[in-house]
Amino acid sequence: MLPLRPLPVLSYPLFSTVFKLVYFLWIAVRLxxxxxxxxxxxxxxxxxxxxxxxxxxxxxxxxxxxMRSVTRTSPGSSVKSHVNxxxxxxxxxxFLYREVLDVERPPASIRGxxxxxxxxxxxxxxxxxRIMLHMHGGAxxxxxxxxxxxxxxCSTMVNYSGFTAVFAPEYRLSSGPCPxxxxxxLQDMLTSYLYLVNTAGxxxxxxxxxxxxxxxxLIIAFLRYLSRHADSMGVPLPASAILxxxxxxxxxxxxxxxxxxxxxxxxxxxxxxSHLHWGANAYIGDxxxxxxxxxxxxxxxxxxxxxxxxxxxxxxFKDDIVQWAHEMQQVEGNDVRLNxxxxxxxxxxxxxxxxxxxxxxxxxxxxxxxxxxxxxxx
Numbered sequence: 001m002l003p004l005r006p007l008p009v010l011s012y013p014l015f016s017t018v019f020k021l022v023y024f025l026w027i028a029v030r031l032x033x034x035x036x037x038x039x040x041x042x043x044x045x046x047x048x049x050x051x052x053x054x055x056x057x058x059x060x061x062x063x064x065x066x067m068r069s070v071t072r073t074s075p076g077s078s079v080k081s082h083v084n085x086x087x088x089x090x091x092x093x094x095f096l097y098r099e100v101l102d103v104e105r106p107p108a109s110i111r112g113x114x115x116x117x118x119x120x121x122x123x124x125x126x127x128x129x130r131i132m133l134h135m136h137g138g139a140x141x142x143x144x145x146x147x148x149x150x151x152x153x154c155s156t157m158v159n160y161s162g163f164t165a166v167f168a169p170e171y172r173l174s175s176g177p178c179p180x181x182x183x184x185x186l187q188d189m190l191t192s193y194l195y196l197v198n199t200a201g202x203x204x205x206x207x208x209x210x211x212x213x214x215x216x217x218l219i220i221a222f223l224r225y226l227s228r229h230a231d232s233m234g235v236p237l238p239a240s241a242i243l244x245x246x247x248x249x250x251x252x253x254x255x256x257x258x259x260x261x262x263x264x265x266x267x268x269x270x271x272x273x274s275h276l277h278w279g280a281n282a283y284i285g286d287x288x289x290x291x292x293x294x295x296x297x298x299x300x301x302x303x304x305x306x307x308x309x310x311x312x313x314x315x316x317f318k319d320d321i322v323q324w325a326h327e328m329q330q331v332e333g334n335d336v337r338l339n340x341x342x343x344x345x346x347x348x349x350x351x352x353x354x355x356x357x358x359x360x361x362x363x364x365x366x367x368x369x370x371x372x373x374x375x376x377x378x
Contacts, residue, residue, distance in 0.1 A: 011072035023067045034059055046268035047314050047343050054356040058270045058345055066272035074142050074175040086111040089195040096233055100183055100293050107187040112169040113145040115154035129164040131202050132157055133192055136168060137213025137350055139279025141175035152353040160365035167196060174282040181285030182294055189222045204236035208372055213347050216246030221293040227303050239375055240306040242368050245317060245347040248297040248324040251289035253280035260316060268314035269345045300327040306335045308371040310364050312344030339367050
């Protein structure tokens with residue numbers, strides 16, 4: 001049995017409700033000031049080229065996420081009753097979960113969602129078919145594969161990146177009083193990949209692995225795992241990998257002297273320190289924060305899988321992402337590309353439709369589609 005993790009006082013229902021009411025009032029008091037300032041003084045916006053709509057929504061999002069984080073409110077938990085339309089997948093043979101995945105807590109059955117609809121799994125996919133396995137973001141503590149959370153990202157990938165279908169797993173989150181920590185989500189990543197290759201019959205050369213934010217962290221860890229064990233396990237490699245705003249340095253949040261608010265890009269993003277601190281510490285648990293499977297920055301590795309990294313130039317993680325990408329590019333044989341999304345905050349493919357970056361996210365998806373298609377152009 002997993003040990004109970006003590007919860008902060010503000011997470012208990014009574015205190016949580018009172019805090020949320022007070023905090024909503026605090027937001028309401030400041031809202032007219034933000035609106036007045038952003039409307040009349042464009043230079044007061046986090047990015048002067050942002051629209052009033054974008055500037056206001058990013059600020060509101062950061063406040064709401066902070067409120068949810070300090071009260072440990074985790075919408076979209078993967079621990080849910082049965083959801084119609086989801087595919088249930090079982091763990092593969094135990095010998096495939098080795099090294100960092102061979103822990104006391106065994107792999108578990110998980111669910112996943114197909115976009116735009118469940119595949120019929122024909123014997124052979126048309127030559128033009130492209131399948132994406134996508135791991136959602138949410139700091140390892142929030143998120144879901146369901147339509148209300150991941151619908152915009154997956155539909156954008158289908159419509160603008162040219163994927164025939166996207167499979168999104170409901171991997172185990174690290175929120176709650178007794179949550180699974182690392183490497184549970186990485187076990188689920190491997191389970192999902194093996195499901196697509198072995199059960200759904202997806203040809204590996206038509207399969208792209210993808211993730212946004214914390215989900216992209218899992219993709220990096222998965223590629224590292226394959227680089228060490230794919231040959232001995234007889235597991236084929238995917239055609240390519242897409243990393244959208246990858247979280248490459250969760251270990252920073254375990255340092256009591258570190259504050260993301262000191263980052264010059266803090267005000268141009270919607271990620272509050274409280275959210276990242278909660279997610280990093282919940283996911284890492286008793287593991288070493290410097291474990292390369294958890295915090296890949298500073299630990300480049302060799303991989304034959306082509307990688308595209310996309311990063312917003314206004315996002316909090318930009319410097320870490322660029323550093324990690326450059327580290328990977330220095331490894332002989334690696335093909336790692338870096339795409340900059342000008343003036344964008346974190347992970348617009350996840351939140352673009354809500355925060356005013358829909359067209360920007362669609363442009364990123366088009367870049368992703370062109371990158372994936374390169375492999376098939378002779």
